[in-house]
Each structure stands twice: as C-alpha cells, then as structure tokens.
Amino acid sequence: MHLKVSFAGFAMHLSPRRREVIFRQIDSLLDEDEWDSAARIPNQDAFRTALRLILLLASARYPSLAFDQDGHPVLSWVGDNCKLHLYALPRDMVRIVFERHRVDGVERGIVSLPLERVPDRLQGLDLAAATT
Amino acid sequence: MAQKPLREEHHVVRDVPYSRQLRDPETDEFQGILPDVFVPRPVDSDGLSTAWLECCTEAHTGSEFESARATFIAANRKVGGKAVIAKIQVGRINEAAAQSGRRLRVVSAPLPGYSCHASIRRLPTELDELHQALVSAVEILTP
Numbered sequence: 001m002h003l004k005v006s007f008a009g010f011a012m013h014l015s016p017r018r019r020e021v022i023f024r025q026i027d028s029l030l031d032e033d034e035w036d037s038a039a040r041i042p043n044q045d046a047f048r049t050a051l052r053l054i055l056l057l058a059s060a061r062y063p064s065l066a067f068d069q070d071g072h073p074v075l076s077w078v079g080d081n082c083k084l085h086l087y088a089l090p091r092d093m094v095r096i097v098f099e100r101h102r103v104d105g106v107e108r109g110i111v112s113l114p115l116e117r118v119p120d121r122l123q124g125l126d127l128a129a130a131t132t
Numbered sequence: 133m134a135q136k137p138l139r140e141e142h143h144v145v146r147d148v149p150y151s152r153q154l155r156d157p158e159t160d161e162f163q164g165i166l167p168d169v170f171v172p173r174p175v176d177s178d179g180l181s182t183a184w185l186e187c188c189t190e191a192h193t194g195s196e197f198e199s200a201r202a203t204f205i206a207a208n209r210k211v212g213g214k215a216v217i218a219k220i221q222v223g224r225i226n227e228a229a230a231q232s233g234r235r236l237r238v239v240s241a242p243l244p245g246y247s248c249h250a251s252i253r254r255l256p257t258e259l260d261e262l263h264q265a266l267v268s269a270v271e272i273l274t275p
Contacts, residue, residue: 021158022157025155025157029150031212033213034150034215036152036210036212037210039149039151062157062158063157064154064156064157065157066151066152069152069173076154078163083167097167097259097264099264099268108261110259
C-alpha cells in the first residue's frame, strides 16, 4: 500500500499508459499468494529511488519490475544479446548490473553509483541503447 | 545428519518466486530471473539453501518441476502459482566458480523433515559476476 502512495506522487509525471503499466506491475508483485515469505518487505526509500530513476531515464522501452530479497526494486531490460538491471537502493544509490554477449565472449559487470550519474554511465558503458 | 558432496552430473534446484523473475511489463511473459537469485543472505551461514533434484525425483512422482515443487511444499516452503524453478548442474557450478577463481562446495545437507535439502557453500554474500554466471547456467523448469 505504501508503494502505491509513493507511486501516486510520481504518477502525474508519467504518461497514462506508463502509469497503468507500472501500477499493474506493482499489483502483481505484491500479490500475497506470490510474494516470497522469506523476502524482506519492499524498501520504501529504495522504491522512491526507482521512481526517480524511471523519470530520469524516460526510457522508450518499459522496464520489467522485480524485487530482490532485500526488498530493493530492480528495473530490467532484456534484449537478445544484453541484459541490463538497475537495482534501486536507498538514499538515491543505484547498482548497474549487466551481461552482454559479444563475438569474443560474455561480458559482465557491476557498478554502484549515485542516481544522477546513471545516464552518463550507461552511455559510457555503451548500454543506453538497451533501454530504447 | 550426514552431509556429502554431490556428484558433478547431479543437479540442485531453487524456487524463484514471481517477485524475482523478469517479466515483460506489458504481456507478463516470462523472460528470465534476477542475477541475484544465487546470493545467500548474511544469515545463511550454512550456505545457499537448495534441493537435490535427483533426490526429489526419487521421492516424488511427476515431472522434475512437480517433484521439486512437492519437495519444497513438503518442507513447508511457500511456492506461488507463478513460481519457476531454477535447475543447475553441480559441474556447471564448479566450472563457474573455477572461472572466477573460487572453490565452492555443493553438498547434500539433509534437515529434519527435509531429506533432499542441499547447500551451496562459500558463495559470496554480495552480488558479483559469479552469481551472474550461475544464473546464466540455469535451466528453468516450469509447470
């Protein structure tokens, strides 16, 4: 419920379609029958980071939304040769996790950084296209 | 209870709840699992909890998915209707560990009322590239 309240504060900045998609994702994820009883409840502060991230990136492709076992939201974009995950953490921190298949092998990486530096770092890692 | 290393050709399984799956945001189609599915929590001092698949299929009838699911439920684990099961061969775990310069132990670790319990020991508790490699090596079992 707290997540929906947080989301309502951001919703006005989103298109109706995007608003509907995110709202439906939250609903499905919080379904009591599906929620992992061993996982921590969603972290409110980290969820606000995720919402700021959505606004900051304004990605053309909608991300998949999930939660790690510590209750941190994870935005993911899955492509044929690349998986990009942005772990939203409390206090506007983000962990970029990626895996891409290249001709010469698989490249994986993990980078933690403040939210406002994510767009530049995605460009630098040549990952910005994964969200478009 | 006695613990023994699992053979390279055997498998361990872990249930992955809906909240830790990658789903198409518009169609809800399954696309994979989060890269942190093999990260133990700091409180998991005995390693990452899994089930030994060959034990599950011996104890329960049906498909590998059904046997594993029945094992988890018998051990009082909640398995949601949209949960999938990640299956990984012990040899692939050891291979991924070796590539990242680590040595893991995959052992049968029976618990009271949960004889097929197994554990992956010495996994790092912070997400790193080894966890990503393990997720890349899994086969997903679905109903």
